[in-house]
Amino acid sequence: MSMALIWVIGFAVLACLGTPIAVSMGLAAVLAIGLSGSVPFSIIPIMMYNSMDSFLLLAVPFFALTGFLMDSGGIARRIFSFSQALVGGFRGGLGNVVINAAMIFGGISGSSVADAAALAPISVNSLEKHGYPRSYAAGLIAAAASLDVLIPPSIIAVVYAVTANVPVSAALVAGAVPGILGGLFLMATNYLIVSRAGWGDRQPFEFHKLLHEGKISFFAVFAPAFIIGGFALGYFTPTEASVIAVIYSAVVAIVIYGDTKVSVLPALLLKSARISASTLFLIACASLSSYILTVEQVPAMIAEFLIDVSGGNKYLLLLLVNILLLVVGIFMEGLAAVLILTPILLPAIKSVGVDPIHFGVIMIANLAVAFIHPPVGVVLYVVSSVTKVPLWDVAMACLPFLAALIFNLLLITYVPWLSLGLVHALGL
Template sequence: MGPLSVTWAVLLGLGMPIAFTLGVAALLFMWWNDMPLVVIPQRMVGGIDSFPLLAVPFFILAGNLMNTSGITDRIFHFSHSLIGHMRGGLAQVNVLASVIFSGMSGSAVADAGGLGAMEIKAMREAGYRPAFAGAVTVASCIVGPLIPPSIPMVIYGVLADASIGRLFLGGVVPGLMTAGSLMVMITLMARRQNFPTEPKATWSETGRASQKAFLPLMTPFIIIGGIMLGIFSPTEAAIVASLYALVLGVFVYRELSAKDLWTVILQTGRTTASICFIIATATVFAWVITTLQVPQQAAAYLVGLTRDPLFLLLIINLVVFIAGFFLEGLAIMILVVPVMIPTMAQVGIDPVHFGVVLVFNLMIGLMTPPMGIGLFVVSGVAGIKLEDLIKEVFPFLIPLLIVLLLLIFIPSLVTALPDFVLGADR
């Protein structure tokens, strides 16, 4: 394992993209140890040959369609009509809109890049500091992969052979807790820094905004309702979400032209290809470490340290949190899950609980430098200096880390809803 990890670390330090570092490190290790290289293409194809993974491109497509067809604009104005009058109201609207949008796209990047650009523009025009507006956007986009649907949950479910439906439901309460904690933080900051206020929307204004947003607001109910009633699987739900967004954009709102649709398809294809390539090369890397019995060794080592599930979760999440400073979340997940799942089974940690906590921890990595993807996305779309954005982001880590600790120490916050809706998984 030593030469493999050293090779991977060296390639990563040289600036090679994460997908290539995983694949090249595995290739060099296998070649040096006379392992059959034919395994590489077999494992790469096998790694992405999964029906549940079909949900990934369709949820990406749904998010891109919503960002292009005016749906995000309707969500923002609906949220603004509800709470825009509060002290720091536009910052609160930023969080609420992310909660609503998260029930449609399942992607933090889609939230930050699409809805976030609109939110930052509105906050700037209202007198908020651009860096603060960007920081709120980065923090609130973390809600996206928690409240279903969720692209990271789908990937975790495939890697851990866990129920994606239970993972979706398990993310609801943590997602709402995250949004609530951010809104409390914004309230405290608003009082201290005297953030601007706006006139309260009239009943007629709220009614018009609700009417315009009604059809998009039905998306989460269609997705989750369909899964709970057994009408379609989580993978099929992704297709339904894409078709629904397409119908709204083309036939209802008529804001999605043929040119826009082609652009959305190309953008979706590029994002999907990037994710699938990482999964494919990481599958080879994971096969090598499994062949070397690293999961068994890690399980024995960790169980030797403690058999206390909570303490073990704390150790793992500390390692994942630190890794999030330097690695992209998907790569961490693919590396960690195959190694840790046997350990989780030994100490009796629910795979759904572990999965939701892991995804939440990885999403915090979106806002931690130097590799926080959310920071780069918001900095790019809003033209905010990265160093200014980083300074404003740090206070929002406090409520997020508090929620993370609560989720670790109180597993029922994750497992209670799936157990109630789908029955206890024993």
């Protein structure tokens, strides 16, 4: 029996038994490699360590810590207030405030889960107070937060870049336009729903209020431009940007706003360490799986199969890949899907002339959809827990926003310029 088949069976059995994905991958890979005798057992820990020994992966814990600092420092609250002054005067404006605030916060935290956890407590009561049903408010927050995996800096984009061996700066910047476009589609969807249902009240736009909130929240709102602009313009690498982001957010949260006490830093460091450890362990286990798939030439066989099925038609192949990713997203956590499927699908994608940076954005846009549909949709669980709205009600409220995100996915897939235009303009 081949190593790949042993790994597939072992992984499937362990996952069905409820074993965490990372542990399922790792144990199945160790079993397959051990039974094959292809390498000594003593080499397996070295293989796992080498997969994590990457300077680029240092960005993961630092971006995670940035998100926690911004959350604890009242940054999310100030971003929400600024967004309310900016777009709150339109029909459905308060709903669009949530989407706008999520996009700004996404330019800081790099994590949809962190965004959902930070914005849900602030925004759900405000939305309900202004006439929005609580379940709709929860669904809107979940949909808005899901986009943060596209908007740089994105932890998943960093992991994709390392896995696909593409420039991290390009992988991060490529998600900016698709992420903003997705936010605009969510805003349009919210406008249509609210206009038809008659929810919410219109708050008049006041320029002096915008200036006031802009002054108060300047350091919070400026953070994404500072972080993203720095590595996009080549002033520092993405890893250096993650360190600078931590320093910037610490100064803003502790010194400028004073909402975070130095005494809470150990707890924030521990939270970011836990997230980073789970991410790196997943990468280490995935490296063993990648070794098995590579030795067995599985990526080449799957690439040949997909090309045969699609007849070498790039557009049909992309459609098939999108369907596969959407189905996988129902059952598998996003980071695991990136680590497992990137080495498998990339050869087929490259063979029909699709840029690997563009493909990375396609993969991540699929994960944004997966974040808000059960059973694995982690953002749904976070929002449901924070807002005390039943999970099923949050998922049902997300349905119209799912349609908007899938429409955005199709545009991203078949209009490469949306992903690559800014990358090429900046010479990345």
